[in-house]
Amino acid sequence: MRRFAIALLLSATAAWPAPYTPSDDSAVLERLPTRRGDPVMAELRQLRAALAASPSDSGTAARLAQRYFDLAMAEGDPRYVGYAEAALRPWPGDDAPAEILFTRGLLRQYRHDFASGMKDFERALQRDPGYVDARAWRAAIFMVQANYAAAARECAALEGYASELTTTGCLAYVEATTGKTRAAYDQLIAALERQSSASPGARLWTETRLAEMAWRLGEVPLAERHFSAALKLGVTDNFLLAAYADFLLEQERPKEVVALLKDWVRSDTLLLRLAIAEQRLRLPEARAHAQALAERFAAAALRGERLHMGEEARFLLDFKGDARAALAVALQNWKEQREPRDALVVLEAAAAARDAKAAAPVLQWLDDTGFESARMKRIAASLR
Amino acid sequence: MRALLFAFLLAAGSAQAHKPSDSYLTLHADGRALTGQWDIALRDLEYAIGLDSNGDGAITWGELKAKHAEIDAYVLARLALRADGATCRLQPLEHLVDEHSDGAYAVLRFAAQCPAESYQTAEVEYSLFFDLDPTHRGLLRVERGGDTTTGILSPERPKLDVSAQARSKLQQFADYVREGVWHIWIGFDHILFLVSLLLPSVFVWANRQWLPAERFRDTFWDVFKVATSFTVAHSITLSLAALSVIALPSRLVESTIALSVVLAALNNIWPLVHGRRWMVAFGFGLIHGFGFASVLADLGLPREALLLALVGFNLGVELGQLAIITVFLPPAFALRATQVYRRLVFVGGSAAIALVAALWLVERAFDVKL
Numbered sequence: 001m002r003r004f005a006i007a008l009l010l011s012a013t014a015a016w017p018a019p020y021t022p023s024d025d026s027a028v029l030e031r032l033p034t035r036r037g038d039p040v041m042a043e044l045r046q047l048r049a050a051l052a053a054s055p056s057d058s059g060t061a062a063r064l065a066q067r068y069f070d071l072a073m074a075e076g077d078p079r080y081v082g083y084a085e086a087a088l089r090p091w092p093g094d095d096a097p098a099e100i101l102f103t104r105g106l107l108r109q110y111r112h113d114f115a116s117g118m119k120d121f122e123r124a125l126q127r128d129p130g131y132v133d134a135r136a137w138r139a140a141i142f143m144v145q146a147n148y149a150a151a152a153r154e155c156a157a158l159e160g161y162a163s164e165l166t167t168t169g170c171l172a173y174v175e176a177t178t179g180k181t182r183a184a185y186d187q188l189i190a191a192l193e194r195q196s197s198a199s200p201g202a203r204l205w206t207e208t209r210l211a212e213m214a215w216r217l218g219e220v221p222l223a224e225r226h227f228s229a230a231l232k233l234g235v236t237d238n239f240l241l242a243a244y245a246d247f248l249l250e251q252e253r254p255k256e257v258v259a260l261l262k263d264w265v266r267s268d269t270l271l272l273r274l275a276i277a278e279q280r281l282r283l284p285e286a287r288a289h290a291q292a293l294a295e296r297f298a299a300a301a302l303r304g305e306r307l308h309m310g311e312e313a314r315f316l317l318d319f320k321g322d323a324r325a326a327l328a329v330a331l332q333n334w335k336e337q338r339e340p341r342d343a344l345v346v347l348e349a350a351a352a353a354r355d356a357k358a359a360a361p362v363l364q365w366l367d368d369t370g371f372e373s374a375r376m377k378r379i380a381a382s383l384r
Numbered sequence: 385m386r387a388l389l390f391a392f393l394l395a396a397g398s399a400q401a402h403k404p405s406d407s408y409l410t411l412h413a414d415g416r417a418l419t420g421q422w423d424i425a426l427r428d429l430e431y432a433i434g435l436d437s438n439g440d441g442a443i444t445w446g447e448l449k450a451k452h453a454e455i456d457a458y459v460l461a462r463l464a465l466r467a468d469g470a471t472c473r474l475q476p477l478e479h480l481v482d483e484h485s486d487g488a489y490a491v492l493r494f495a496a497q498c499p500a501e502s503y504q505t506a507e508v509e510y511s512l513f514f515d516l517d518p519t520h521r522g523l524l525r526v527e528r529g530g531d532t533t534t535g536i537l538s539p540e541r542p543k544l545d546v547s548a549q550a551r552s553k554l555q556q557f558a559d560y561v562r563e564g565v566w567h568i569w570i571g572f573d574h575i576l577f578l579v580s581l582l583l584p585s586v587f588v589w590a591n592r593q594w595l596p597a598e599r600f601r602d603t604f605w606d607v608f609k610v611a612t613s614f615t616v617a618h619s620i621t622l623s624l625a626a627l628s629v630i631a632l633p634s635r636l637v638e639s640t641i642a643l644s645v646v647l648a649a650l651n652n653i654w655p656l657v658h659g660r661r662w663m664v665a666f667g668f669g670l671i672h673g674f675g676f677a678s679v680l681a682d683l684g685l686p687r688e689a690l691l692l693a694l695v696g697f698n699l700g701v702e703l704g705q706l707a708i709i710t711v712f713l714p715p716a717f718a719l720r721a722t723q724v725y726r727r728l729v730f731v732g733g734s735a736a737i738a739l740v741a742a743l744w745l746v747e748r749a750f751d752v753k754l
Contacts, residue, residue: 018482019421019423019480019481019482019491020480020481020482021479021480021481022445022481024445025444025445025446025449026444026445026446027444027445028442028443028444029426029443029444029445029448029481029488030426030427030430030442030443030487030488031441031442031443032427032430032436032441032442032443078403078404078405078519079404079405079427079428079431079517081404081519082404082405082516082517082518082519082520083431083516083517085517085518085519086515086516086517086518089518111519292485295485296403296485299403299406299484299485299486300403302406302523302534303403303404303406303521303523303536304521304536305404321633321635322634
């Protein structure tokens with residue numbers, strides 16, 4: 001027995017990673033996301049130097065923080081959000097200049113502190129009523145909170161300050177979530193046609209929304225066309241890839257998902273979809289990718305921050321087959337975030353756990369909004 | 385439009401490729417010596433003091449080695465350890481490298497030289513990177529003997545007390561024993577499986593029917609063999625699963641456990657196996673062990689006290705089993721020749737157990753609530 005126990009202990013220790021000493025000086029330990037000659041890095045260095053020279057210059061501080069925030073979004077690296085917070089530290093109060101308030105709001109909503117973020121945006125708008133970005137973010141957060149009337153008010157208030165495409169896009173997004181998808185689609189596509197000079201970024205956003213609306217209306221080939229139009233713009237966008245992957249998975253086209261996402265393992269949201277596709281195809285990579293996801297969720301929990309509960313719920317449901325745990329996480333997520341995909345994971349987890357009662361808040365949401373999703377309505381019917 | 389774009393695209397499911405900046409600080413505090421290991425991300429050190437000397441975007445071991453002195457000076461100035469209120473001098477011992485889920489980390493092992501020979505309380509004060517990145521966190525783990533506590537160090541809460549006396553090995557062991565007993569007590573499936581196997585122990589199989597055993601000695605040995613083989617079997621799989629050597633999907637495990645109860649109970653009514661029930665106990669005991677392991681995993685296995693936890697938990701399970709046998713066996717033996725036992729307890733009881741377990745089986749296998 002003793003020998004057996006020792007053998008067990010040895011095999012267990014071998015499974016744990018252990019610190020080591022590299023044998024070779026030229027061994028590369030880490031590749032940095034950016035090189036020294038990178039123009040973005042050069043700009044950041046300049047801004048940092050400018051801020052160091054005049055630390056009380058709120059314009060420079062806000063610009064530096066926003067550059068870092070943009071970088072965090074593009075690279076999906078939350079460290080940059082931390083650097084952005086550091087730049088804003090000299091202005092902790094509510095009497096800060098508008099651009100500082102706006103940027104602080106951005107960082108706060110990123111950490112899901114929506115209440116404080118909203119107040120920051122509101123104060124920025126009090127200073128400068130034409131602060132389009134602050135207005136747009138307020139609309140976006142109201143959407144996440146499923147407060148559609150308030151979101152629509154913010155969209156309407158953009159008029160006169162923002163472009164027609166922006167205002168229409170904002171309103172159409174609200175309409176499409178509240179049971180008027182067809183009308184929203186028509187308005188948005190008309191607005192896009194009128195504004196031929198729209199930037200690639202604006203086009204990307206609009207095409208993605210159009211694709212989602214067409215998909216929701218059951219017009220699969222039309223949705224496909226909008227997705228490919230968005231992908232052809234050549235702007236890398238995490239959200240577009242996630243939306244298109246979801247679309248392909250629903251259309252039972254997992255092979256294309258693997259081709260689309262195989263280089264995106266860095267992103268939690270995309271890695272989850274890649275692993276689901278691999279699992280459906282019974283590819284050997286599915287196991288390692290699921291393991292990596294489990295580690296990332298565990299690391300987030302260790303830190304006491306869970307910013308990806310929607311993904312975590314999906315992971316528990318699709319990979320662990322643990323419907324009850326998935327439902328608990330999905331409901332926790334629903335308290336904070338109430339977008340259609342958050343609703344879907346609650347419904348699916350509740351259906352798998354045979355717990356219709358737990359899904360009541362989401363069924364209520366479905367009734368209140370009249371959200372037009374055949375898939376959600378089917379699951380809801382089975383729960384009622 | 386840019387804002388709208390980002391807002392609507394990213395407010396909710398923003399894709400976090402990496403995790404935010406964390407360092408992992410492990411302290412070994414036994415009341416006399418105080419040593420530690422600090423894992424710090426190379427990305428963070430690069431931002432704070434610059435590691436990529438040749439600017440090629442890659443950090444090599446050579447570049448890191450050249451900066452070790454600078455790293456020690458920088459990070460150890462941002463960590464204070466106090467034993468009974470007196471500040472300890474931190475001395476670097478060893479530099480290594482490790483991989484965490486988001487990349488490579490420098491590993492610094494250090495010793496704290498404290499003024500006093502021994503101490504009651506220790507305090508950690510942490511400020512690494514807080515000036516550069518207020519979202520940085522120090523994830524603290526303090527190990528005292530086999531006892532581990534954890535904490536999160538942040539700009540809002542940079543100090544943590546790690547003073548509480550370590551629980552003794554004996555106390556920890558007792559905790560695991562108690563958990564083991566508790567689990568067999570609340571684990572009705574294990575109890576019913578055991579009872580199903582025990583019910584016929586007071587009989588002997590002869591002339592194609594169950595007859596009351598003549599001698600208690602025979603019954604005792606039968607019970608002994610069944611209980612021992614069940615114990616040995618589930619100890620094996622409990623250990624293997626707890627050490628992550630083998631992992632089985634919980635639905636499969638739970639369903640098979642339910643099936644084992646159904647079969648064991650039905651075997652009493654329509655006996656297929658009578659002489660060698662210890663083999664049945666062994667075979668299904670292997671599966672029950674996986675069921676126990678999931679409980680132990682939920683309790684969290686301390687790495688230093690793995691054997692302690694395993695043995696303690698197992699012992700607890702055995703004690704619980706022994707208690708059930710002690711309560712069951714004497715009255716069963718006394719009543720073995722009566723119609724009450726033969727019809728009501730033995731046949732009726734086995735049928736009831738089989739029915740309950742069949743319901744579990746359906747619930748677990750098809751994931752439904754009945």
